Amino acid sequence: MIKVGSDSGNLPLGQIQEKQNNLLEKLASGKKVNNALDDASAQQIIDRLTSEVEGSRQAINNVYDGISLAQVAEGGLGSINDDVNRIRELTLQSGSGILSSGDRRAIQSEITQLQENITQTIEQTNFAGKPLLSSDGELSFQAGANSGQSISVGTQDIASKLSGVLSIDITSGTSVDEALNAADEAIEVVGGARGDLGATQNRFESAARSLTQSNINTAEARSRIQDLDFAQAASERASNDVLGQAALTVQAQANQQEGQVLSLLS
Known part of the structure; x- marks a missing residue:
């Protein structure tokens, strides 16, 4: 039996979006450590x-x-x-x-x-x-x-x-x-x-x-410790954009396949 659901697709996409937001925050501030969530020990130093x-x-x-x-x-x-x-x-x-x-x-x-x-x-x-x-x-x-x-x-x-x-x-x-x-x-x-x-x-x-x-x-x-390597961060953002687009494509395909399966079952 085929198990169809969106949870398996949403988790990777959510992680990618979270990383993208984190990168945008770092690029905007110019800092690779903006708060203790980024790196608690580094923030203390x-x-x-x-x-x-x-x-x-x-x-x-x-x-x-x-x-x-x-x-x-x-x-x-x-x-x-x-x-x-x-x-x-x-x-x-x-x-x-x-x-x-x-x-x-x-x-x-x-x-x-x-x-x-x-x-x-x-x-x-x-x-x-x-x-x-x-x-x-x-x-x-x-x-x-x-x-x-x-x-x-x-x-x-x-x-x-x-x-x-x-x-x-x-x-x-x-x-x-x-x-x-x-x-x-x-x-x-x-x-x-x-x-x-x-x-x-x-x-x-x-x-x-x-x-x-x-x-x-x-x-x-x-x-x-604190300052951002802009070149590296920009490269990571570009790479993350690609991953995000790929994840959206996979998600769209998964949603389409789910619809087709449900249509057949009905």
Whole structure:
């Protein structure tokens, strides 16, 4: 007895259509793993790598914020250093015995303007509202995707350390020796602070290079697992189209034969 039915034809056709839908989804997204149904273990790895990539990307942004902050602070210190050097030069000039009291007042007038410039620079050297030269402390930047990967930028109360140079007054009792000593101490303080910032910038830049390379490597690893081989997928789709057409033909023939058999039996 011949058993006639459509179940044997529908199953292969259904599988072909399901595969076709899956291929179309992959081609549309550009990914060979779109969800855990495609590959549960691969999806778990992809999620972990994605977290690392995004974390590293934000850490890189943080690092460049740190570099910018250090550059702003170093720029302020550079301006202060120039003013202190000019004060020292004027102090030496005031040590000439041929100067009159009027000459000394003119020199002190310029020194006072430089002192005001230094004070103003200290007050205005800020980054995102954070004072960099007017208080002692540190600002921390997360410089990695994991805990414990931070870099700190130290801030200093520069004004308190430059009190000597800021109080120089060659017209009211400050001797040349006292003024020179105060200027030399100020230059040393500023130079030390700039050196610290330079070392911190180098550390930030090293972290940025390392993070960037690590992020590239992690993204490439994720891509190898996640990204679709378009040529292969397109080939599979074309092959699946052929199988689908063949399955439809077989199904149509099976339906026609079923009709003929039923007609004979009736």
